[in-house]
């Protein structure tokens with residue numbers, strides 16, 4: 065059985081650093097393994113652009129053979145269950161299965177029944193381990209280390225698996241992490257701060273998309289109102305520290321959480337994050353299938 069990657073809190077910080085080190089080597093084109101005898105299978109039951117296709121690119125770069133699954137054209141439409149769908153691909157003898165699903169901890173019902181390594185491409189509002197790994201790689205490339213850095217994660221915290229994963233792992237790595245946003249999007253168990261103050265004092269301003277697909281009722285504020293009150297506006301960006309950077313897991317709703325013109329400004333690392341996504345996914349695939 066390969067090594068699963070379900071949530072980052074399962075991994076010791078040494079192992080997280082080892083994955084980042086490996087990803088950094090891949091970023092520099094060093095020691096790229098060839099897994100042409102391995103088959104990876106990408107099962108995305110929720111929409112995805114970056115995670116799905118950067119896993120795909122990572123698999124290709126490692127020489128793996130790749131099966132991509134289209135839920136709309138599958139037997140899910142014949143009322144087949146999630147479990148039976150995953151078990152089907154496992155019975156084909158694939159080596160790694162990347163899964164995204166809207167149910168938190170969907171993987172619990174698979175554990176013990178699946179031989180392939182499961183790589184979590186995002187579970188509901190729970191975890192998004194490869195997103196956090198690529199965020200960490202981007203931060204380390206920028207600042208060299210983690211301890212003492214301050215990150216504000218802002219926006220729809222309660223519905224964000226990115227916020228949940230990053231809050232836990234960044235704190236474990238010695239960073240100061242605060243959340244900010246409208247009260248309805250914050251969580252009592254996570255430290256929060258006034259957004260304007262946080263923007264002025266943070267090294268990393270991480271903006272999040274409003275996860276409308278996970279809202280029970282529609283948000284009362286319009287996109288424009290949200291932008292003024294809680295978005296990273298052009299005015300707020302000017303108050304950021306000299307070397308501070310802007311991050312966002314994307315997709316970005318321009319002019320809602322982030323001003324359109326900031327998407328590719330000097331401080332923005334959003335496309336850099338996407339680039340790093342390929343390298344961390346290569347590293348976790350290697351960890352999953354290497355004997």
Ligand code: ASP
Pocket residue numbers: 186192225226272273313314315
């Ligand atoms: N792409 C990220 C995720 O899958 C963030 C988002 O969708 O807003 O969680």
